[in-house]
Amino acid sequence: METELIARLRQxxxxxxxxKLGIGDDAAILDxxxxxxxxxxxxxLTDQVDxxxxxxxxxxxxxxxxxxxxxxxxxxxxxxxxxxxALVLPRKGGMELALALYEGMIPLAEEFGIAIAxxxxxxWDGPLAVSVTAIGHTTARGPLRRDxxxxxxxxxxxxRLGGSILGRHFxxxxxxxxxxxxxxxYSLHAGIDISDGLARDLAHLVExxxxxxxxxxxxxxxxxxxxxxxxQRADGMTPLDHALADGEDFELILAVPAEEAERLIxxxxxxxPVTMIGRFVAEAGLWQQDSSGHRSPxxxxxxxxxxx
Amino acid sequence: METELIARLRQxxxxxxxxKLGIGDDAAILDxxxxxxxxxxxxxLTDQVDxxxxxxxxxxxxxxxxxxxxxxxxxxxxxxxxxxxALVLPRKGGMELALALYEGMIPLAEEFGIAIAxxxxxxWDGPLAVSVTAIGHTTARGPLRRDxxxxxxxxxxxxRLGGSILGRHFxxxxxxxxxxxxxxxYSLHAGIDISDGLARDLAHLVExxxxxxxxxxxxxxxxxxxxxxxxQRADGMTPLDHALADGEDFELILAVPAEEAERLIxxxxxxxPVTMIGRFVAEAGLWQQDSSGHRSPxxxxxxxxxxx
Numbered sequence: 169m170e171t172e173l174i175a176r177l178r179q180x181x182x183x184x185x186x187x188k189l190g191i192g193d194d195a196a197i198l199d200x201x202x203x204x205x206x207x208x209x210x211x212x213l214t215d216q217v218d219x220x221x222x223x224x225x226x227x228x229x230x231x232x233x234x235x236x237x238x239x240x241x242x243x244x245x246x247x248x249x250x251x252x253x254a255l256v257l258p259r260k261g262g263m264e265l266a267l268a269l270y271e272g273m274i275p276l277a278e279e280f281g282i283a284i285a286x287x288x289x290x291x292w293d294g295p296l297a298v299s300v301t302a303i304g305h306t307t308a309r310g311p312l313r314r315d316x317x318x319x320x321x322x323x324x325x326x327x328r329l330g331g332s333i334l335g336r337h338f339x340x341x342x343x344x345x346x347x348x349x350x351x352x353x354y355s356l357h358a359g360i361d362i363s364d365g366l367a368r369d370l371a372h373l374v375e376x377x378x379x380x381x382x383x384x385x386x387x388x389x390x391x392x393x394x395x396x397x398x399x400q401r402a403d404g405m406t407p408l409d410h411a412l413a414d415g416e417d418f419e420l421i422l423a424v425p426a427e428e429a430e431r432l433i434x435x436x437x438x439x440x441p442v443t444m445i446g447r448f449v450a451e452a453g454l455w456q457q458d459s460s461g462h463r464s465p466x467x468x469x470x471x472x473x474x475x476x
Numbered sequence: 477m478e479t480e481l482i483a484r485l486r487q488x489x490x491x492x493x494x495x496k497l498g499i500g501d502d503a504a505i506l507d508x509x510x511x512x513x514x515x516x517x518x519x520x521l522t523d524q525v526d527x528x529x530x531x532x533x534x535x536x537x538x539x540x541x542x543x544x545x546x547x548x549x550x551x552x553x554x555x556x557x558x559x560x561x562a563l564v565l566p567r568k569g570g571m572e573l574a575l576a577l578y579e580g581m582i583p584l585a586e587e588f589g590i591a592i593a594x595x596x597x598x599x600w601d602g603p604l605a606v607s608v609t610a611i612g613h614t615t616a617r618g619p620l621r622r623d624x625x626x627x628x629x630x631x632x633x634x635x636r637l638g639g640s641i642l643g644r645h646f647x648x649x650x651x652x653x654x655x656x657x658x659x660x661x662y663s664l665h666a667g668i669d670i671s672d673g674l675a676r677d678l679a680h681l682v683e684x685x686x687x688x689x690x691x692x693x694x695x696x697x698x699x700x701x702x703x704x705x706x707x708q709r710a711d712g713m714t715p716l717d718h719a720l721a722d723g724e725d726f727e728l729i730l731a732v733p734a735e736e737a738e739r740l741i742x743x744x745x746x747x748x749p750v751t752m753i754g755r756f757v758a759e760a761g762l763w764q765q766d767s768s769g770h771r772s773p774x775x776x777x778x779x780x781x782x783x784x
Binding site for chain 2: 180187193198206208252266267277281284285286293305
């Protein structure tokens with residue numbers, strides 16, 4: 169639904185001379201003069217869709233509502249500056265809930281040095297929705313966009329993928345420091361964070377870049393959670409299936425020129441592993457390649473809010 | 477509830493070196509270098525509280541969701557630049573609803589030269605909520621804050637007040653051009669837009685400024701809507717009561733040094749009337765003065781989301 173809405177709106181939405189990048193990336197970019205531009209992103213989390221308020225500590229919900237936005241700033245290789253928070257609270261217990269949400273947000277904001285600059289608080293007879301808008305600053309290396317991947321670039325991911333639903337989808341660390349460190353030390357062509365699943369987010373990236381990608385299945389870094397989830401569910405989905413399809417890893421997918429990527433992989437400059445999982449190609453589309461070298465179209469699995 | 481929440485959070489919320497003004501005003505201010513700072517504000521509108529979706533054209537809802545944010549930028553005497561939009565839609569008919577909301581927003585964005593720079597679209601089993609974050613630029617005259625009113629300043633309002641519920645609460649014109657024109661031509665000390673009602677918003681302003689205000693009741697400009705509403709309802713609320721208490725006029729309350737205010741009132745530089753309705757005083761609090769000169773505390777009426 170969101171993809172279709174963006175497709176239908178993209179040409180219609182009004183622009184502004186200071187708008188350098190509009191809808192369709194992890195964040196928008198506004199001209200900031202003197203080198204540093206401003207990066208703006210918004211994400212809304214809702215009860216029963218993104219969390220079950222009767223089963224999760226609201227502090228974790230508050231933390232996540234800010235963290236997903238920090239992850240979008242990370243995907244733009246930008247420094248977080250400020251956030252504003254819009255809440256709509258169920259009437260009963262609203263004040264306690266609001267305080268708990270902020271109690272979850274504040275330590276994360278402090279950890280990442282971001283101001284909570286303002287907000288709007290409402291109540292109603294409906295369930296909880298939390299909307300956070302985060303604003304960051306680009307660095308001298310510029311923003312990392314979705315549309316810069318070139319055929320021949322290698323696909324690099326941070327961390328290990330899959331099974332975030334076992335807990336990591338709440339308690340993940342946004343890869344802000346990692347993105348800034350990588351952008352500082354290496355030439356990066358494009359990036360996106362994994363919110364909808366590796367396959368789907370890689371599909372977004374190649375679509376924006378006007379190229380394709382081949383994923384080497386044997387290289388995909390699989391998290392222990394993906395293994396546990398596969399064991400627990402025993403529904404035929406392998407750990408690799410989870411690594412490809414599960415959403416909310418909030419790791420980074422990067423397009424890196426081949427020589428840079430090889431240096432990056434050899435140096436392993438982060439506290440989390442950085443893995444080369446394939447390459448970008450000229451032909452549009454998404455492929456998977458198995459260990460025998462056999463290539464087939466990759467099913468674009470992964471979460472999208474379904475509405476029609 | 478919002479007032480209490482802000483009071484409880486204000487000292488706890490983390491800041492950032494670029495944050496010049498945080499929670500408690502119509503918008504936050506971020507240091508933008510080279511004179512122009514960035515102004516950020518967020519407002520969320522919700523079904524059954526701010527509108528009844530089954531009785532109002534969703535294009536009017538979309539327009540209003542952007543317009544209330546433009547009014548906040550006006551209250552800061554800032555130039556609108558961009559907005560991002562977070563939606564949570566009921567599952568049934570969500571796509572059509574989303575398109576209608578944007579159809580209402582886009583013409584207003586074009587009229588005010590603001591980019592719609594991005595968004596987040598979700599669906600759920602709950603009612604519609606629309607959250608818009610708007611970003612503006614300060615001018616060389618600087619932002620108009622709530623905390624600058626000084627004893628001796630006169631209270632100036634734009635337009636005529638009360639009865640907005642008869643339709644103006646949807647179709648109002650945000651006073652962006654008016655605020656910029658006034659800030660350009662006159663020295664203004666402070667400002668706020670009327671969203672919660674003249675009395676309540678003036679109370680916000682004097683609280684932030686650390687002073688008080690006396691409203692000359694005979695001077696308050698009363699809209700025709702306030703007269704009609706008083707007639708229709710026949711509940712004992714006079715047109716003046718509506719002008720003082722009704723929310724969502726989205727006119728401006730300004731604190732203007734006395735000589736400037738007299739020049740402003742004489743020149744009437746706007747297409748809408750500009751009226752002097754009283755003065756700021758050193759003693760904290762809000763008073764009303766009748767035509768005989770009798771002064772009494774002004775009841776702070778006006779809408780606030782009630783939650784406890």
